[in-house]
Amino acid sequence: MSAAATDHSHVARHVRRIPRSGIRDFFDIVQSMSDVISLSIGEPDFVTPWHIREAAIYALEQGKTGYTSNLGTPALRRQIAAHVAARCGVQYDWQREILVSVGVSEALDMALRAIINPGDEVLYHEPCYVSYNPSIVLAHGVAVPITTHQSDNFTLRAADVERAITPRTRALMLNFPCNPTGAVLPRAEQEQIAALCVEHDLLVLTDEIYADLSYAGDLPSIVSVPGMRERTVYLNGFSKAYAMTGFRIGYACAPPELTEAMLRVHQYAMLCAPIVSQEAAAEALKNGAPAMRHMRDEYRRRRNFLMHHFNRLGLTCHEPQGAFYLFPNISATGLTSREFAVQLLEEKKVAAVPGDAFGPAGEGFVRCSYATAMEQLELAVERIADFVRGR
């Protein structure tokens, strides 16, 4: 296409600039094959616990089929307030500071759109969840990645944050435990990063969707560092901890001014989150803890199992402290992430996502999800062992 033709495209320039997702490319290859063992799945392999599904059915039986308040049902927001208070030690007013969204995906989008002026810079750490960069760009911001390193267990260093800050920096996005690395952010680092945010008047968007899936006990949230509550948007959801990806429920907690701003985006873009899903989410918070713990214990054991075998095969990885991904370094094989993933898929029919799908910093790694049944993991390990030995 010529430059002139490009200018006549019906598609907005900033949308055209967004590259095709590396995950989508890979998805297309995997989809064309059969009998693949997939370690590429970013969602729990459990179905939603029955009592939660049953609550959704009951909501339908009761005729709960309408819109709800733009902010979400009062019952769910009250539950969220109690849950966040217990989890993070931070109190939010359910009437003015909590907004129920269509997944954390929408919460991220509305938060970014609510705070970014065109050209504002937003920092995020990389390798990271695939939506961060495009969501910033779609909100007319400038995405500024900060590379995290295997030698630091992929945690974010305050010193690296400081180096990336410019007068145009508006916000910092955090995701710990992290998809795809499973990294966490230690308290000391949270405090130093918090001090930088206060000094440079930055907002923090903390996506803690994997917080309940932590294998190192309850992790503190940066929002609980003194001085952070007023400059933090706390994001969490139900997809991962309660195996509720298809219900599409997340939430944002933030001071009234920010919640009001996000509400402006949300009320016109989405109106409200689906009522049946909100009813199910309320049940999850009320009675879902035992089922959640059961799934978490299961993930932890699978993590141990996979780590044991990867380390044995010389695919070194740090021990993820949360989420359900292992991020082994595959550079010893002499292959790039993409070569490794494609050859493993073609030769052994095991799908793992090439690390560069999570940003250039992911090169040299692949993401293996252990949200996969144990029997599948056992088979996958055998096939990967064959593959690596053949190199």
Add this chain to the structure above:
Amino acid sequence: MQEILDILEQDALATPEKIGQLLKLPAEEVRRRVRQLEEDKVIVGYKTIIDDDKADRQLVKALIEVKITPERDGGFNHLAARIAKYAEVKTCYLMSGGYDLLVIVEGADLRQVATFVSEKLATISGVLSTATHFMLKAYKEQGTLYQLEQFEERLKVSP
């Protein structure tokens, strides 16, 4: 220990090697702990859950409510233990409420079960009454659903 039990309760065939990898323990250590659990009778046995219909085993099962008189020494225990010893009795619980023992009995056909109840169970001295309910179909056994949920549409790759 608790986690070893959790794993074995789900999968009695899990090897010490595999359990060790799941729990970050040497296989030898797992073997030692399992042996200890067996010796202490914490692990009482290992069984297989079988779908009798699929295995074409024409078994008849009945749940029997039994009322008994407690004895001066030992209360219900003596009589309950006596009843539990019959091979036909697969399960035997002491219950609160309207009856005393809940007994699950298995037999080759209806007559065999009925005969066991009328000729053996009901005639034991101390047994006051029995009420027999035949089981028609199993949906879940020891925490395991017979009809597993199948969801084939899960995406093979997702972010």
